[in-house]
Amino acid sequence: MSGPTRAPTLADVAASAGVSLSTASLAFSGNKPVSAATRERVLAAATELGYSGPNPLARNLRQGRSGVVGIAVGQLSTAFRDPAALAMLDAVSEVLGAAGLGLLLMSDDDEHARLPLDAVIYDICGRETWAAYDDLVARDVPLVVVEGPEWPGSTYIDIEHRAGSAALAEHLHALGHRDVAAVTLVASHPQREREAGLRDVFPDARVLGACESDVAAAQSLVARHLGDRGPVSAIVCQSDVQAAGVVLEARRRGIRVPEDLSVAGFDGVATPWLDLELTTVVQPLADKGRATAEAVLGRIAGAGVTDVVLPVELRVGESTGPA
Amino acid sequence: MSGPTRAPTLADVAASAGVSLSTASLAFSGNKPVSAATRERVLAAATELGYSGPNPLARNLRQGRSGVVGIAVGQLSTAFRDPAALAMLDAVSEVLGAAGLGLLLMSDDDEHARLPLDAVIYDICGRETWAAYDDLVARDVPLVVVEGPEWPGSTYIDIEHRAGSAALAEHLHALGHRDVAAVTLVASHPQREREAGLRDVFPDARVLGACESDVAAAQSLVARHLGDRGPVSAIVCQSDVQAAGVVLEARRRGIRVPEDLSVAGFDGVATPWLDLELTTVVQPLADKGRATAEAVLGRIAGAGVTDVVLPVELRVGESTGPA
């Protein structure tokens, strides 16, 4: 009938239903009881006017919350290439989704200061600095840091990097290995912890080099550096994906795993393209994600900071054997 | 000095700087010129009061935009297990991020009606129905559908499924193959197009079965059904990840690729854990992501619907050979 008339608001609905704005609001939100008849009338008026529910922007302003939680993951392209990151993300999303919160991806080059975030999850992915951090602190946005360095005021979720790494090292030591090398991730807090665990058993373990958690990256790293520093009977990696790359590259060069070289991973994710089961340190990825999400919910609800450290478990597979 | 006083607002800053609220606003937004001296004064007052910039929730209400774009991907855990999805996501995020927009993950079980979204990308991932769709339409949220069925009012981004699939089929036909089977994705619009392309060349090609784009899923599918329906000299898959699973499973059973069986994929992503290059249909994943993001920007800016169909290209690798 009419031209491009503006979208109806709750006030229009209230007027059309013959009730006050506040009653109409209550009919939608259910925050206080409204008689069934009134609710009917309001909803009918809404349908007739083509009103599709309260404007979330307005509600957000009034309530001071946006319902959106950011998750900083460094570079998107590399962060999710590892199934371990996905497993955790999945659990985070599940818990937050059930609470009605959305999850917003933040890659660290972007300018996110203008977005309204109720909290931010900082999943370090190999970086210790992050441009937006100070800004978030200034804006009083609750922060939950996963496997990062502890920061004052932020909740801290972690796993037993050092103990897990040491348990794996002891396993190798018991097998008779003495010349052990590591493929590491780029410098970061968890990386240092893991190296410390390795050195608890092998004080002068060598570092072959650092690379991302990526099959191809590990392959080319090993290809470049395997012969560099004398004989090595075992290589420990910082992810199963890296370990898979090392196994594949070793085989390509005629080195048998585990007969000639033992290889170990970290995480405990499935590697279906590898025909042997990796020896690895299994971390509870889903638990980590859930703990992270629950920490977020707690912080949003105003609870204090409660850190979590989750246990890991050595799983001996077929990729390690006697020296 | 004082107790838990409420966070300062722009009005406080304006008062402290001795300017009007509107001038203070302009000093931050720069939407109209403000003298340098005034801006200095406002910013100084802000610093002193610990004001961390205009509240995004308030700005959002006023401007009617949230700066957040949703992306629906079905199940998170399965959607991003394929590097093709990640490559596209990466490009989307890059373009949207540059425009100051955030990307919010929507898994299809969640209730996202309460979130303020400026637009939604619908990356089908094998599903044709999606609970929130009607709601989004009712709320007039611009929709961009990637590889989905066309829906009135939504922008449509696609690739040449049928032509690409047919080109691959012709390649196999030229190699002498006559008994060809397909591993498919679950029923969906692109899946049907691709089957049509296959049947343009092999009218009675068989479907071994459908599974997700996942190495392990393809392996077990092939393990169950390879012998089911007589001899097959070539298997076409709907993703390189699936194809990798088929290659690995074939080898496990002593079937050589490509000597005994030709295997083809789709997408053109890297499969570093496979020691042979797959024959595949390469799609421009980054272009697809960019086109999607640009469509979103256009729709948010109020532009009309402009669909995009991107070309694909056959890449002959080492996984296909003479029948």
Add this chain to the structure above:
DNA sequence: GGCTAGCATCGAATCGATTCGATCGAAACG
């Protein structure tokens, strides 16, 4: 019958900015 409870509803304040139109001075111009 008078008094108290309790439920449904309403009016008004509020969330924190952006932005339109008006005003005021000073510079530019003839």
Add this chain to the structure above:
DNA sequence: CGTTTCGATCGAATCGATTCGATGCTAGCC
């Protein structure tokens, strides 16, 4: 010198809801 123009600033309206406190009305109780 009078007038026009333009830039800087201000006041007030606005975005669209939620929510607090007050009011009216009905029912229950002694």
